[in-house]
Amino acid sequence: MHLTVAVATYRRPEELVRCLEATCPQVRDEVATGALSGAEVLVVDNDREPTAESAVQTLADPLVRYVHEPHPGISAARNRALTESAATDVIVFLDDDETPRPGWLAALLAARDRYRADAVVGRVVSDLGGQPDPWITASRFFERPRRTTGTPMPVAATNNLLLDRRVVERLGLRFADRYGLTGGGDTHFTRRFTAAGASLVWCDEAVVVDHVPPERVTRSWVLSRARRMGNSQMVVALDLAGSAPARARAAIRALAHGAARVSAGTAMRGLGTLTGSAHRRARGEVVVQRGIGMAAAVLGRRVSEYSRPAQAGAGEDDASPQAPLRVLCSFPDPRPTTNPYITMLLRALRATPGLQVGTFRWSAALLQRWDVFHAHWPETLLTGGSPLRRTVRQGLFWLLLLSFRVRGTVVVQTVHNVQPHEQHGASVRAALAALRRLTTVRIALNPHTAALIGRSCVLIPHGDYVSWFADHPRQDPQPGAVVFAGLVRSYKNVTGLITAFRAAERPGLSLRVLGRPDSEALEREIVQAADGDPRISLELRFVDDAELVAAVTGAQVLALPYEDFHNSGTALLALSLDRPVLVPDNEISGDLAAEVGEGWVRRFEADLGPEDLLAAVEQPLPDGRPDLSRRSWARVGEAHRDVYRTAVRGRRERRS
Template identity: 50%
Template structure:
């Protein structure tokens, strides 16, 4: 990946800026709640917990109103900021006709944001555009990038260009989200991958590395829904060849996810490219060590949470990486729970609201 200069954080408004903002905004507007439209619809069981926890944290901030997404709301409702998470979802659809309709609506949305001077704030979950999208989708997403008023990065190691103001609001933990579900007893030698099985997550390499081990006391558990039939079939073939591998290839409800993670001695996330990982934070929130690729983001996470929780390897993953990590973990188990104090959702909610207000004020100036 080509190196880019680190982004400059958005400057805090000065007293003169604040006075100018107040002069530009009518008194009635100051009294009404700050209304934010999120880019995700009303949550369901399968919705990413990150956005649900963000919605709840925003709603808890006094003077804030949160709307979930529908095209009717996006094009007709009154709101002060639009927060996009994975904008590629908004230009995709099941079937050519639905996709074309959504893309036309997306154009109208961007035009409406420009005419009404409503800022588009985007969380940078991924550094690159998705693979396999059409030229039209790529053009629309590039357009959205150009009109973005502020970007939010969820770890402070993310390097972005300096063209658009950047806020850093770290990914919150999952402790409260999973607190209601019972934990399992740890199974010695159990390695686990839990979460949606995507090609870039390298689960096939994990299976190959596990096959290099010979210890009959080791086991590998893979729980999650593959994104393609080909991935699912390859995993089934691997499991059939090694009785130590077990699979649960479907959506993993929260209660089952807690059981799968807490029942493992080590969660392995062999992503080919790892920038932000809710999977790592989910495991740490459930007091389970993780093995992840060695990079700047994961080294910073290891320093943050304390010794013994985040173990790294130099890709490609090997069987020796798996057994060596277990040996180190058993020789020096963590002395205390992971430190996730920087990742409280109350703090994240207030920081997001401040970011929306700064983006709105800057755009209106």
């Protein structure tokens, strides 16, 4: 097991060195005992300039690795730590003003193993640095609760938190950038973590000491922190509520809780005054401020605790980060059957600093304000269901376009196909044409799409599927095994593949077709084409990821005899699993072969024939792996953010 201890830092070099000097020996001890196969301590410097680099260099510990993340906010620093630790099994987050007590890391790892936990949160004790003000002592604000080790937790802070990296990646979680300067991002992250079924437990023996600076050991700071904690608690609750009715209920609860705390705190403070109890007076003030923060969240106010000062020579816009762009995607929350491209794109966008990304619901689309509307296959918003349902959808769609015009929402569209695969009626075509007229930028997944579209088109290559399938076991390729996988549509020419296969004669040759046809007529056509050939296996249904990985890796080649090979996520799926693809020979497949390696992309001219299949299975697997370096999802997310920002800036300049 390889471990990364991540320490985010901001302008605290002395505290950082103290933290590292206490942390590194414990990490080395765990490696020496064999509990860890490898480890590192990762410092993420979140200042505009790399101000912590000299402190790390002075320490000169080979265990410590330094990276600079200039995008301001603790969420950006935490996400950079997750990105940098992609090859790590376990990541532990510490704050730069903390020092772990002896046995801290061993206790965290032991709790993880004992309770088979996906995450472990340890105890934090505060060192106030001397005799604090009597009000601070009376408030007991810095006294954190203790629990029995192994107690399940619904939420945790990240100042002493162990996370299983594989679980984090499987759930597609990142820290939301909108909490970067307000606080609450760890609450938002861990609530989503546990809500998804991951286990989080308490470890009372894993103790770190929080060295509280003097400027925080004051009555005004404590009251401000209490207000921020109440505010972020309810902002997170509202964010996680989901549907409009759920958000309304959450808002009512937040107002009720806030009012109750203000009332209870006022009564507590009054009782303390009457009885001479300094504790009740101080606690009452804290409770009142927490209630005020809760109520403010419902009114849309955010308490920003970690605002950054402007640096010398910086412009006004540089004193604080750009407000996150609010981006609405045209697809709903992904389901298990959703195209993985959509799910991975959504994860990448939500992990990219500077973006606040929502998925499509008609209520959110029409009632909330968005900077960008990003359309993927927009015809799905206009079709499906009964005639009445389609009519209602089309009416709502026109209303949505009108709202974009009135509010100045920028429309960005990803062009997955130059021509639609299905024919649509006049009303749908008219609505799609109106959307195209509103579109500011089109995103192409390959340069040939961009060339066909021409102006206002940006190339962002389709991301890979390496991390998506990383947790599923692979099979050894079987000699002569050919597989087709994916949603079955007419243009994918599965019947042509079956016809060519039946004409191929070779011992051990087999064909496996996995995927759900989009019509009963197509399913009957495929079954009839394969009838009587025992070498053909038809599994015409939705296939989960584990079965898909086993099928693709168990084959020598993935055959995609599309009539129009343009953008194929399935081809990238096979390449991400280190298996070659057989595709039509055109400029797009030629470029793909040049990018990833010729041996990985095998091509046929005109119609697929039996000789093409035989040549594909007889060619050995290439050495190494396909080169997919241009298709990392971090790069994809950043490229989308740049497109959004440019489009919004241009729209605002034109309107002004």
